[in-house]
Amino acid sequence: MPDYTNEIKKRRTFAIISHPDAGKTTLTEKFLLYGGAINLAGSVKGKATARHAVSDWMEIEKERGISVTSSVLQFNYDGYCINILDTPGHQDFSEDTYRTLMAADSAVMVIDGSKGVEAQTRKLFKVCVMRHIPIFTFINKMDRDANDTFDLLDEIEKELGIATCPINWPIGSGKEFKGVYDRNSKSVLTFSDTMKGTKEGVESEIPIGDPKFDEAVGEEAKELLMEEIELLDGASAEFDLEKVSKGELSPVFFGSALTNFGVETFLKHFLQMTSSPLPRKADVGIIDPMKEDFSAFVFKIQANMNKAHRDRIAFMRICSGKFDAGMEVYHVQGEKKMRLSQPQQMMAQDRHIVDEAYAGDIIGVFDPGIFSIGDTICMSNKKFAYEGIPTFAPEHFARVRQLDTMKRKQFIKGINQIAQEGAIQIFQELNTGMEEIIVGVVGVLQFDVLKYRLENEYKVDIRLENLPYEHIRWIENKDEIDVKKITGTSDMKKVMDLKGNPLLLFVNSWSIGMTLDRNDGLRLAEFGKN
Numbered sequence: 002m003p004d005y006t007n008e009i010k011k012r013r014t015f016a017i018i019s020h021p022d023a024g025k026t027t028l029t030e031k032f033l034l035y036g037g038a039i040n041l042a043g044s045v046k047g048k049a050t051a052r053h054a055v056s057d058w059m060e061i062e063k064e065r066g067i068s069v070t071s072s073v074l075q076f077n078y079d080g081y082c083i084n085i086l087d088t089p090g091h092q093d094f095s096e097d098t099y100r101t102l103m104a105a106d107s108a109v110m111v112i113d114g115s116k117g118v119e120a121q122t123r124k125l126f127k128v129c130v131m132r133h134i135p136i137f138t139f140i141n142k143m144d145r146d147a148n149d150t151f152d153l154l155d156e157i158e159k160e161l162g163i164a165t166c167p168i169n170w171p172i173g174s175g176k177e178f179k180g181v182y183d184r185n186s187k188s189v190l191t192f193s194d195t196m197k198g199t200k201e202g203v204e205s206e207i208p209i210g211d212p213k214f215d216e217a218v219g220e221e222a223k224e225l226l227m228e229e230i231e232l233l234d235g236a237s238a239e240f241d242l243e244k245v246s247k248g249e250l251s252p253v254f255f256g257s258a259l260t261n262f263g264v265e266t267f268l269k270h271f272l273q274m275t276s277s278p279l280p281r282k283a284d285v286g287i288i289d290p291m292k293e294d295f296s297a298f299v300f301k302i303q304a305n306m307n308k309a310h311r312d313r314i315a316f317m318r319i320c321s322g323k324f325d326a327g328m329e330v331y332h333v334q335g336e337k338k339m340r341l342s343q344p345q346q347m348m349a350q351d352r353h354i355v356d357e358a359y360a361g362d363i364i365g366v367f368d369p370g371i372f373s374i375g376d377t378i379c380m381s382n383k384k385f386a387y388e389g390i391p392t393f394a395p396e397h398f399a400r401v402r403q404l405d406t407m408k409r410k411q412f413i414k415g416i417n418q419i420a421q422e423g424a425i426q427i428f429q430e431l432n433t434g435m436e437e438i439i440v441g442v443v444g445v446l447q448f449d450v451l452k453y454r455l456e457n458e459y460k461v462d463i464r465l466e467n468l469p470y471e472h473i474r475w476i477e478n479k480d481e482i483d484v485k486k487i488t489g490t491s492d493m494k495k496v497m498d499l500k501g502n503p504l505l506l507f508v509n510s511w512s513i514g515m516t517l518d519r520n521d522g523l524r525l526a527e528f529g530k531n
């Protein structure tokens with residue numbers, strides 16, 4: 002077996018999903034601390050501080066102190082090479098957040114123990130489900146008063162439709178938080194306040210028969226714990242790795258990222274339960290990451306990271322084999338042999354040029370404007386294309402008015418380029434010319450990004466007029482249906498995308514139902530196929 006397969010086996014590539022403020026950044030930071038990749042708390046994301054992470058490349062980000070774009074972090078821990086795909090945490094997240102999930106082999110869902118399942122988690126979760134990737138749950142902030150544990154699990158099961166299997170169980174929460182009970186080893190991991198992680202905690206693992214157990218937990222809490230565990234053993238799903246790997250069962254862990262508690266336990270279990278890079282579907286069948294030569298697909302394009310150079314960076318996920326800098330590869334959609342220019346990787350605070358990378362890794366390459374999202378790069382002696390990345394439904398729409406009509410050309414060029422990078426989607430009303438342009442975005446911040454970039458990069462001023470639509474649907478059977486004849490509610494709008502696909506815009510979900518009722522045989526889809 003060639004030695005690169007060992008490198009691939011070591012790799013774990015996952016995304017962290019959560020609603021803003023649940024503790025995603027804190028958890029990521031603690032992971033990096035364990036991996037020795039950073040030694041300074043607060044270096045992942047500057048937030049209120051003056052420090053800015055590598056991904057903060059745009060003025061807007063600096064002004065608002067948030068991370069618009071997702072970045073990738075790589076570190077080693079316990080013999081594993083871990084790639085964390087960071088997803089923008091602000092509620093104004095973009096389509097990139099969704100796309101990042103296309104590059105991950107599993108997802109970690111961080112939930113605030115006092116809030117339960119929140120809106121953004123719900124949205125991101127849908128994409129994980131569509132991909133059938135394993136989802137691990139970390140219920141955070143147990144050092145604060147949390148909701149009832151059974152209620153939290155119930156909420157996950159009902160709201161997200163996934164069975165849960167707690168691997169450990171919290172003993173109290175807030176001031177009464179004593180630690181977590183490991184169901185497998187039947188021992189408690191005691192909690193000690195680390196003063197927000199600034200001081201090393203004295204965690205001890207005490208088996209249940211040990212007199213120290215009673216001392217650490219207290220009589221009352223122990224009694225309650227035993228009752229809960231009995232109830233849990235009877236009621237919850239049994240651990241089944243196969244179900245976990247299909248995304249049908251989520252292992253659940255409890256902890257407190259801020260105080261460092263339960264993070265390492267979680268990381269260890271998680272690494273054991275997840276797999277090395279998964280095979281992926283292509284037009285020639287399934288591509289095995291270990292057996293095949295180098296291949297990758299583009300999942301994100303980021304423009305103008307370096308303002309002075311106006312460059313673009315295409316981020317690709319390596320899906321098979323080994324990548325060597327300088328090797329000749331084949332860009333399938335461009336039908337061209339090429340060498341990937343300046344391949345780079347992110348490591349916490351630095352970006353650096355890579356000499357080699359393996360399946361599971363993410364590399365960013367300089368893009369002179371040739372790549373599109375979903376493109377495949379492989380070897381020229383075996384050409385194939387990976388399944389495309391779906392187009393995710395925008396939730397906010399606006400009409401674009403160009404203020405200086407003299408600059409029509411720049412405007413069209415700019416808006417098309419920005420759309421091509423996948424930051425926005427553009428539509429036009431069905432049966433009208435390019436006069437009326439409607440922009441759709443996943444997060445409203447992208448409107449600001451669009452305006453900012455058109456002004457700064459293309460010298461075009463625009464005005465955006467918000468439209469009331471919140472839902473968009475692709476017509477799945479567009480070839481069987483006469484789009485002109487579709488009758489919906491009066492506030493429904495028919496539009497088409499750049500490729501001429503017809504779509505419907507709706508103000509609310511009730512109108513979607515009405516339209517389906519009124520048009521026999523009409524099938525609508527939430528994701529657009531590419």
Ligand code: G4P
Nearest residue numbers: 020021022023024025026027090141142145257258259260
């Ligand atoms: P996010 O990336 O999911 O948006 O969340 P982030 O980690 O930034 O955490 C949001 C807030 O919650 C932060 O406080 C953070 O310190 C706090 N936090 C994270 N994990 C825990 C935990 O386990 N327990 C408690 N009690 N708090 C936690 P902040 O005051 O908003 O930010 P900061 O100024 O402290 O950075």
